[in-house]
Amino acid sequence: MATTYDHPSVKTVHCTGGSYEIGFTHGQAASVEVHNNIGTYTGFFAETVHLTWDQARERAVAEFIPTLQKKYPEILEEMRGIADGAGGGLTVADILTLNVRSEIALTNYADGCTSLSQKTPDGKIFVAQNWDWLEELQKGLVFLHIRPAGSETELKFLSEGGIVGKIGMNNAGFGLCSNALRSGAYNQHNLPIHVMSRRLLQYATSVDSALSIINSLGTASASNYMMADKSGNHLDVECSPHGNVIILPHNDYVAHTNHLYGPNRPARLVDHPAPNSMSRLLRVQELCEQDRKNAIPASFESLRTRFSDQDGFPYSICRSRPPGAVGMERMITLSTIMMELRSGTGKVLIGKPCDDIPVVEWSF
DSSP: OOEESSOSSSEEEEEEESHHHHHHHHHHHTHHHHHHHHHHHHHHHHHHTOOOHHHHHHHHHHHHHHHHHHHOHHHHHHHHHHHHHHOTTOOHHHHHHHHTHIIIIITTOOOOOEEEEEEOTTSOEEEEEEEEEOGGGGGSEEEEEEEETTOOOOEEEEEETTOOOOEEEETTSEEEEEEEOOOOOBOTTSBOHHHHHHHHHHHOSSHHHHHHHHHHHOBSBOEEEEEEETTSOEEEEEEOTTOOEEEOOBTTEEEEOSSOOOTTOOTTOOOOOOHHHHHHHHHHHHHHHHHHHTTOOOOHHHHHHHHTOOTTTTSSSSOOOOTTOOGGGGOEEEEEEEEETTTTEEEEEESOTTSOOOEEEEEO
């Protein structure tokens, strides 16, 4: 199995400076990926909510410019920098639309993903996931390594070109994974979920501080966050504008897919998951229990084995495109992200983890 610090098809972009400068570097280096993603989501919006890109952009501007100007103005400056760096006539409105793609469309349709956090007897703490999404996004991925000016904070994450936050960790020892939830819950006065992911990656230093950020700013739509920190604290939180529900570890692990199952969730919060979300959750829990009974501790190797599972193929933990699939059912496992917070290290696979593919190493 090849190991590399870079990836042959996914760019690694190092961004430093102020908000605009960070964005400009991102946009300039990943211009092709940004424009590819706008093309992908133009089709996605037409398929799922019957909106043109222009209509989606009008909605994004009307609903989220005021919110971000009030709650997170520096991220708007970063989006402006991305637009200018990517060129081709893009504006901050186009980049904002990319960043609220979940609020525009995933309140009606959810992507896949299986996430897990687990603590080992010797104190290692892992947070990891398979990210299942549109096959076309293979041409739109980017690794972002960001160090804001005047800050000791450094963050590393895998994202889609043009999107400011997703799956990763920071040098404070905090790590974040996320799963989509198919729910109509919506509040334009809260932070869009990808913007919230960035806020957490940049400002959270622990699970407790992350929960404080989420409770203070709120999410605009429903989303699931799996999080852990180097102290060994880890949990799952199902977020929505109607309230947040915490799922605590059992037997030192907690897993999640794409449906709500936390205790005492708000009565107004409902979801509409695909049946394979339930089967994937049961399967990953079964695999965790098998490892526990066999005294196999969490490690990058054991996590990859679990995320490579193809029980229930093609709608398995390691997902493949079903024969003849159209629309959103053409999802595949795009990547696997595994992070160990005590050592500040990570391993990322672009593609299906059951294949022999390069491993990208992260470390602080």
